[in-house]
Amino acid sequence: MLLYEFFRLLWWALLGVLLIGIAVMDGFDMGTAILIPVLGRTDLERRVIINTVGPVWEGNQVWLILGAGAIFAAFPPLYGVAFSGFYLAMLLLLCSLILRPVGFKFRSKLDGTSWRGIWDAALFAGGLVPALVFGVAFGNVLQGVPFRFDEMLRMTYTGTLWGLFNPFALLSGLVSVAMITLHGATWLACKTEGPVRERARAAGTIAGLAMIVLFVLGGVWVTQLDGYVLQHFAGVDAPSNPVGQAVVHQSGALMANYAAAPLTWLAPLAGIAAAALAIVLLRGARHPVLAFVCSGLAIAGVIATAGLSLFPFMLPSSLDANASLTLWNASSSLTTLIIMTIATVVFLPVVLAYTAWIYYVLRGPVTGEQITRDTHSAY
Amino acid sequence: MDVVSLSRLQFGLTAMYHFLFVPLTLGLSVLLAIMESIYVTTGRTIWRDMVKFWGMLFGINFAMGVATGITMEFQFGTNWAYYAHYVGDIFGAPLAIEGLMAFFLEASFVGLFFFGWGRLSRVQHLIVTCLVALGTNLSALWILIANGWMQYPAGARFNLATMRMEVSDFSAVLFNPVAQAKFVHTVSAGYVTGAMFVLSISAFYLLAGRNRGLAIRSMTVAASFGLAAALSVVVLGDESGYTAGQNQKMKIAAIEALWNTEPAPASFTVVGLPNMTEHATDYAVRIPWMLGLIATRSISGQVAGINDLVAISAQRVESGMQAYKAMLGLRATPNDPTLRAAFEAHVEDLGYGLLLKRYTPAVVDATPAQIQAAAWDTVPPVPELFWTFRIMVALGFYFIALFAAMFWQASARQLESRPWLLRLCLWSLPLPWIAAELGWYVAEGGRQPWTIDGVLPTFLSVSSLPAANVALSLAGFVIFYTVLAIVEMYLMVRTVRRGPEDMMPLPGMQGHSVPHPAE
Numbered sequence: 001m002l003l004y005e006f007f008r009l010l011w012w013a014l015l016g017v018l019l020i021g022i023a024v025m026d027g028f029d030m031g032t033a034i035l036i037p038v039l040g041r042t043d044l045e046r047r048v049i050i051n052t053v054g055p056v057w058e059g060n061q062v063w064l065i066l067g068a069g070a071i072f073a074a075f076p077p078l079y080g081v082a083f084s085g086f087y088l089a090m091l092l093l094l095c096s097l098i099l100r101p102v103g104f105k106f107r108s109k110l111d112g113t114s115w116r117g118i119w120d121a122a123l124f125a126g127g128l129v130p131a132l133v134f135g136v137a138f139g140n141v142l143q144g145v146p147f148r149f150d151e152m153l154r155m156t157y158t159g160t161l162w163g164l165f166n167p168f169a170l171l172s173g174l175v176s177v178a179m180i181t182l183h184g185a186t187w188l189a190c191k192t193e194g195p196v197r198e199r200a201r202a203a204g205t206i207a208g209l210a211m212i213v214l215f216v217l218g219g220v221w222v223t224q225l226d227g228y229v230l231q232h233f234a235g236v237d238a239p240s241n242p243v244g245q246a247v248v249h250q251s252g253a254l255m256a257n258y259a260a261a262p263l264t265w266l267a268p269l270a271g272i273a274a275a276a277l278a279i280v281l282l283r284g285a286r287h288p289v290l291a292f293v294c295s296g297l298a299i300a301g302v303i304a305t306a307g308l309s310l311f312p313f314m315l316p317s318s319l320d321a322n323a324s325l326t327l328w329n330a331s332s333s334l335t336t337l338i339i340m341t342i343a344t345v346v347f348l349p350v351v352l353a354y355t356a357w358i359y360y361v362l363r364g365p366v367t368g369e370q371i372t373r374d375t376h377s378a379y
Numbered sequence: 380m381d382v383v384s385l386s387r388l389q390f391g392l393t394a395m396y397h398f399l400f401v402p403l404t405l406g407l408s409v410l411l412a413i414m415e416s417i418y419v420t421t422g423r424t425i426w427r428d429m430v431k432f433w434g435m436l437f438g439i440n441f442a443m444g445v446a447t448g449i450t451m452e453f454q455f456g457t458n459w460a461y462y463a464h465y466v467g468d469i470f471g472a473p474l475a476i477e478g479l480m481a482f483f484l485e486a487s488f489v490g491l492f493f494f495g496w497g498r499l500s501r502v503q504h505l506i507v508t509c510l511v512a513l514g515t516n517l518s519a520l521w522i523l524i525a526n527g528w529m530q531y532p533a534g535a536r537f538n539l540a541t542m543r544m545e546v547s548d549f550s551a552v553l554f555n556p557v558a559q560a561k562f563v564h565t566v567s568a569g570y571v572t573g574a575m576f577v578l579s580i581s582a583f584y585l586l587a588g589r590n591r592g593l594a595i596r597s598m599t600v601a602a603s604f605g606l607a608a609a610l611s612v613v614v615l616g617d618e619s620g621y622t623a624g625q626n627q628k629m630k631i632a633a634i635e636a637l638w639n640t641e642p643a644p645a646s647f648t649v650v651g652l653p654n655m656t657e658h659a660t661d662y663a664v665r666i667p668w669m670l671g672l673i674a675t676r677s678i679s680g681q682v683a684g685i686n687d688l689v690a691i692s693a694q695r696v697e698s699g700m701q702a703y704k705a706m707l708g709l710r711a712t713p714n715d716p717t718l719r720a721a722f723e724a725h726v727e728d729l730g731y732g733l734l735l736k737r738y739t740p741a742v743v744d745a746t747p748a749q750i751q752a753a754a755w756d757t758v759p760p761v762p763e764l765f766w767t768f769r770i771m772v773a774l775g776f777y778f779i780a781l782f783a784a785m786f787w788q789a790s791a792r793q794l795e796s797r798p799w800l801l802r803l804c805l806w807s808l809p810l811p812w813i814a815a816e817l818g819w820y821v822a823e824g825g826r827q828p829w830t831i832d833g834v835l836p837t838f839l840s841v842s843s844l845p846a847a848n849v850a851l852s853l854a855g856f857v858i859f860y861t862v863l864a865i866v867e868m869y870l871m872v873r874t875v876r877r878g879p880e881d882m883m884p885l886p887g888m889q890g891h892s893v894p895h896p897a898e
Contacts, residue, residue, distance in 0.1 A: 348479065358487055
């Protein structure tokens with residue numbers, strides 16, 4: 001295998017790992033935020049829910065920041081096209097992401113019911129909107145989005161905000177919301193006690209079932225969608241430039257990789273099976289941590305399913321199929337990919353180690369008594 | 380307004396807004412680590428209460444810093460897509476490494492800082508606080524490596540096959556002299572901000588005659604830390620100016636409103652009214668020799684004037700036209716050796732050629748008048764730079780004086796003896812922020828018309844977006860950020876007014892039912 005080909009494949013896979021990292025780590029606090037109005041009947045219960053993620057959401061959010069940074073560094077054209085193309089959607093995402101930190105920090109600083117009600121709504125939006133927008137974005141990427149390049153490789157995008165919210169993309173958005181809600185519910189089943197925990201188990205069951213049904217529905221729909229086929233291109237180790245490649249539309253092309261490599265079926269199957277297992281474990285109530293692990297695996301399966309369907313495409317163009325971005329034409333230079341790999345190999349294990357230690361220190365459920373006791377320092 | 384102006388305005392406003400929170404995070408994190416070290420070594424609980432009190436204010440500020448930081452990262456993609464494509468190969472890596480190495484560290488441990496008091500031993504908690512401070516400072520290091528590369532794009536070259544800049548020498552990007560100087564200058568400015576914050580609020584308590592124990596101790600720490608930081612800001616700011624003198628001659632000339640190259644050593648214009656149309660400075664008050672000494676650290680070094688630098692720019696614009704012409708030719712006949720040689724000879728000036736796109740999209744048909752216009756575009760706004768720089772420097776010297784005075788008072792154990800000095804401390808609260816924002820204006824306004832100095836013009840860096848979308852997002856940011864600023868200020872002021880008493884019962888201060896390992 002050629003060196004450049006290897007590092008491009010590696011970064012394609014690492015990008016998947018990072019997206020899964022975002023959905024698993026930042027996902028459970030988004031899911032938790034979505035569940036605030038559903039599970040928290042009293043202010044104290046809502047504070048308990050918020051404080052389960054209180055000490056960790058800041059660290060989790062770095063997955064998102066790192067994910068964006070890694071796309072920027074490893075696939076710069078993808079960063080530019082996706083972020084500027086989805087301009088208004090990104091803005092919506094950004095606003096909801098800004099509401100989250102301030103919501104956590106500001107909510108319990110004052111006592112007023114309306115003050116806290118506003119921030120509860122802000123936190124709910126801060127969980128729901130990112131989950132929805134990410135899912136909708138995936139739905140659009142699978143279908144291709146309208147952009148083209150000029151001779152200086154300047155990109156023009158011709159879509160609209162409303163065009164992003166097409167039926168298939170909305171379905172993807174709902175899959176994402178259901179999956180993130182399930183994940184939040186399994187987290188709360190681990191970190192709370194009493195009635196909140198019971199409600200979390202019930203909510204998780206509903207969200208998990210919804211996720212499985214919607215995901216299967218999406219899978220059936222995908223077989224009918226127009227996909228893209230890369231007919232010829234400059235090569236797996238050629239300089240990153242989409243000019244000179246030939247791409248055609250083809251119905252059912254999103255299923256081609258599954259036909260070619262049957263092992264890839266493991267991804268969607270893992271998504272469904274792990275979600276089902278998470279529901280069973282939630283019902284049993286004895287192993288909430290295992291349920292949390294299973295919902296994490298379900299997320300990994302769903303995201304891997306989307307990535308494998310697209311491979312080698314990263315962002316197909318519905319306007320000019322030949323402008324489509326693949327991992328072969330949208331990556332950074334070999335030098336940059338190697339530098340990034342070294343940085344990841346050195347720092348990611350350290351990050352994972354201290355993250356694990358922090359969760360160990362913070363182990364155990366959050367209770368109403370703790371909140372009442374530390375009422376000034378708790379969220 | 381067009382997309383370029385709107386995008387610049389949006390980036391500038393959101394960056395300046397973000398930097399209201401960053402310097403305080405930088406400074407307070409270190410001050411918290413200092414205070415907690417004293418607590419752990421002496422075992423006096425008042426120091427722990429100080430960490431908790433200042434930590435509460437730190438937390439409100441930190442949340443805003445995190446929230447507004449996401450906007451900055453996203454905007455490189457949303458509003459500066461061509462920039463992302465053109466330099467992402469170099470610029471993206473420091474941002475990603477910042478996340479991996481620094482931001483994870485500070486954001487992961489900041490949660491334990493607030494929630495770990497009852498769960499960690501004293502030493503463990505101190506380590507957590509130190510890691511937050513370390514992460515914060517490392518984060519500044521990486522972002523300034525990225526920013527330093529925009530000022531002085533070392534270690535990169537243009538790749539014709541990919542139509543973008545690519546890394547040729549990553550160590551040159553890492554050990555960029557501009558980045559090094561800017562890092563220490565910026566971080567020290569953050570320490571000054573943190574120290575002033577603690578100093579002012581402590582002065583507020585002393586003037587009100589409350590929380591004396593906490594205020595006097597806090598003030599003593601802030602005065603000594605602030606004095607060291609203020610000295611380092613000015614000394615390392617000078618270092619920053621010196622490296623800019625080596626690498627960004629136009630920026631230095633514009634800051635000093637030095638229109639014509641003078642016989643060495645050049646005189647320093649203290650005040651005056653730079654005139655952009657006459658290319659001269661009216662009513663200038665000059666000190667002989669001084670600029671030559673600062674900028675070149677010698678009596679023989681010459682400081683280039685704007686008029687002469689524009690003449691050089693004009694030559695480079697013409698050379699850039701040649702590069703652009705060869706580039707177009709190579710697209711048709713990629714293996715032509717003459718074109719290849721011509722391209723290699725002029726590629727260093729390609730960015731100057733791109734400046735012509737504002738006047739003629741084809742570039743190669745530029746008239747002499749258009750070349751002159753493009754060359755004059757390389758001059759940043761002189762009067763603005765001249766004045767912002769001077770106010771910043773004056774504030775820097777003021778900080779040294781104020782911290783020195785307070786340090787003296789603290790050493791003599793007379794912090795409360797001169798109420799006017801305390802009032803001065805109180806009213807000086809906003810000044811470090813003003814100095815920092817002015818400093819960023821000098822650094823980034825002085826970089827114009829480039830996003831990447833000499834490589835990529837700002838007007839080409841933007842995304843191809845409808846102006847209406849950017850106007851909408853800009854309006855959205857202004858409204859949203861204003862509301863958040865009001866809420867944040869309200870909470871800050873409220874927390875300060877209520878003071879540390881409001882945190883009671885703190886674990887350990889009034890007895891507690893649950894045993895705390897930290898005791």
